[in-house]
Amino acid sequence: MKNILVPIDFSKPSEYAAKMAAQIAKKTNATIYLIHLIELPKGVIDMGAGSRFSIPESMLYLRKVREKVLTFKDSFFDESIAVKYIIKLNNPFEGIQKYADKIDADLIIMGYKGHSEFEEIIIGSNTEKVVRSSQRPVLVVKKDSKKFKLKRLVFASNFKAENKEVFRKFLDFASVFNSRIHLLKVNTPSHFVSTVEAKQKIKDFISDFELSNRKIHIYGDVSVEKGILNFSKEVNANLIAMATHGRSGIAHLFTGSVTKNLSKNALKPMLTIKV
Secondary structure, eight states, X not given: OOEEEEEOOSSHHHHHHHHXXXXXXXXXXXXXXXXXXXXXXXXXXXXXXXXXXXXXXXXXXXXXXXHHHHHHHHHHOOTTSOEXXXXXXXXXXXXXXXXXXXXXXXXXXXXOOOOSSTTOBTTBTHHHHHHHHOSSOEEEEOSOOTTOOOSEEEEEOOOOGGGHHHHHHHHHHHHHTTOEEEEEEEEBTTBOOOHHHHHHHHHHHHTTSOOSSEEEEEEEOSSHHHHHHHHHHHTTOSEEEEEXXXXXXXXXXXXXXXXXXXXXXXXXXXXXXXX
């Protein structure tokens, strides 16, 4: 892992994302790229007649933003971590995507306010859009992780062949931390599969990968999201990893309601990778 992108808006959730990025960077020697996106009022950009902002006022505003970014950088990253920053006048969603491509980001880390709707994340609905459309792994952080460790990771899936590339990217992430991997298939009353059949499906799924520190789990619950949450609590997971098809936010390989409920209730960091 070489490059980690962290969009910031100076909120508490973006502070959580920065703290997580700092811990991962120390482990991987990755470079952190902080990006702050500004959607300026029209008057700031249009310097013509009738503009509400003068050029000096606009420059002063941008200078103040730069000072805040530098203060933020110094607050969460020590000298052992390589940190770069950029301030862009752009739509946040577009700006994040373009800059992630420019730096070839291996991971995007974003904070989550924890409201009932997944749209209400650090930069409005833009985080949801990034999760849904990003070709790069996105790590969503919901709370302060002062002692964040990646010892126990849950990979929840239906283990269909189409998700093998997602799993490969997940393993690239997990291998850095020498994590124990819990492979989870949730059984529900409406989509029941025998334990024998489910375990064999997972074994077939992982047969192409070299895995040593892993365990297979078939977990029964009333719904997929409850199963993932309850299982993750039982094993004291540090992170939940899932795939997204890019159709309904983080709603991955199960149904649209799964991720909405998880994003509302899960306090664990969530790593999403697009199929």
